[in-house]
Amino acid sequence: MRRVEEFLTEQVAIRGAEPALSDSIGTQWSFDEFDRASDDVATLLRDAGVQPNDRVLMLSENCAAAVATVFGTWKAGAVIIPVNARQSPAEIKRIIDHATPAAILMTTCASSDAVKHSDAMGSKEVTGAFGSLHLATPIASNPDADLCDVAVLLYTTGTTGDPKGVMLTHDNVRFGGKASAKLRGISAGNVVYGVLPLTHVFGLCSVMTASCCAGAHVRLEARFSAEKLYTALTTGVHFL
Template identity: 25%
Template sequence: MNLSDQLSLTAIDNLSKTAYVFNGEETNYQTLEGQVTKFASSLKDLGYKKGDHIALIVGNTPHFIIGMYGAMRLGLTVIPINPIYTADEIAYIINNGDVKGVITLDVLMEKFEKMEKLIPNVEHYIVGETSPAYDVNQSSLSEKAFSFAKLVQAGSLELDRPTLYDHDTAVILYTSGTTGKPKGAMLTHKNLYSNASDVAEYLQIGANDRVIAALPMFHVFCLTVALNAPLVNGATVLIVPKFSPDAVFEITKDFNATVFAGVPTMYNYLLQYPNKEMKDFSSIRLCISGGASMPVALLEKFEEQFNVRVSEGYGLSEASPVTCFNPLNRSRKAGSIGTSILNVENKVVDELGNEVSPNEVGELIVKGPNVMKGYYKMPEETTASIKDDWLYTGDMARKDEDGYFYIVDRKKDLVLVGGYNVYPREVEEVLYSHNSISEVAVIGVPDPNLGEVVIAFVVATDDSVTEEELMKLSKDKLAKYKVPKEIRFLDELPKNTTGKILRRSLKDQLASQQ
């Protein structure tokens, strides 16, 4: 089974059921199924065939759903890309990914007009109109440009579908590339379908659920948890074009949303939102957190404020992405990423690959039908990451006696102070426990005597908070070598488009000041 065929089956049983909501307008499964087939038909008429690569650069819009499912229905490999990437970043992915066509929006066409020479192999630009005034014929790329809406309208409902095999590459997700050029994780039809269906079952997402898609759809967290998993079981996807507390609370109220998925930063913004009349999550039965470790203090405050359970999980692009979630039928352990989901095995190992004892820290490795087939055109990196079918995540973790896993930190973020291991999250949790601290990031910086020392960056909600006060808190709660050498106050911390705090940017800022 694959996502495209499953959508067809879901549509048969839910023809009039709302599949997605965008800008207040509801689209049912029968209409979505027709849009997907007709778009695939038009792609075929343009000369696309199974195995071709097509980039999807559209943000949170119906174009993403129709574009991805339509391309997959024809057997194409879809490469989602962050729309706010620079021209050089987009060009690298398009060229490295052997992209034949680009699905984008009218508001982004000026960018592609300027970078045409950087991506000479792109044959078509399929442009989704956000304004009725836009005309693809007025673009300097008009010979290659086609209207998304007109392709859907002109397509046929009669489509000779190619056979899709489990091992065929459905999507290539390019990782953030914090340590070099981005790597393209090849996810197969089996990878995506298995993870979507297993997540839907594990989190009990059914036809009566209305799931908020406020995370970026191009990111694997949203792609699986807030898009594919709901569509697999006939739920409704509530599309939020761009995250804001206003938008989330409004769509929750208007459509009685039942599930919200977000990263910790989003929960912090929702918690800090000043308009008390709008802060209503009473229809929400489940909140899902991922993308980064959620501070325990934030989790507990959010649950108390909104009277809703927050289930923290874990995943990575290379695993489609979910490997762990706090189970709904057992206790939720604050600070834990939960237990292994259905059909997925997680293990904590030492440097030799041997499983460690309970509560001992080691590297988290993953095995299951969700693990990627490899990195695109990078066999050496693939071999280094996948050993005996186990994916080595690069995350340091531990497992308790009940089988619950805890992410200690990224292996690359480990700070070595005088030979002692300091995991940034442990220090961050202490600082987060202060009532006036809303954001924290801890990094290690070179030190001539100790090798590295700890520096903390914080965002305070109260101007009266001092470094001395936070230092005292740290000294009371942490061993001496873990205490920050310095605590710096910022108005906000640097984040990527999913709201994940970027420690690398903080390191770069410090380096430039020295």
């Protein structure tokens, strides 16, 4: 089995100094810097007691630190659970109770809603090459060997019942990224506008993973705005 983070390793070897990620809070990372940021997240998680086949929940809105969190979780051998920080505390609690994550990382650097959840959980600020995040560890490490090839647990909203975790393997995410990059003609040097939430399968696979697979630069936006979209389209963005 090949893992999704291998896409990043490949890009570092080919175009490490070229632009990989930028976001609305001013972050600008090359592939080398993206790699170091995700390494720091992996180290942070291991130091917090996260083991391979644990689950890591990410409360986020789009930013470079969120992408580093996803890739850092994979580098630590754990499964990422991306959840939009704009969900309510009750919705998030239901996911936590079901998924029992060994760590929760919140992109407080780019999301006021993540700050609210962080305050409610009594989390602590953590810093590194990824910038600033907040970390909570309300549940002890509890690895599940059955998740050894799972990359992502995407939870439904639970509109008609309890939220359900949809398992995507590393092969699933790699296939989705490669297929999207090929079908849309994304290539190295292109700029992709990342306004679709990374907490949704389309943003996760067809934007983030596809761009990393192709060596493209993702300009991340936390929330949609017609004005910001127009600016992006007139300042070098090739794909939405």
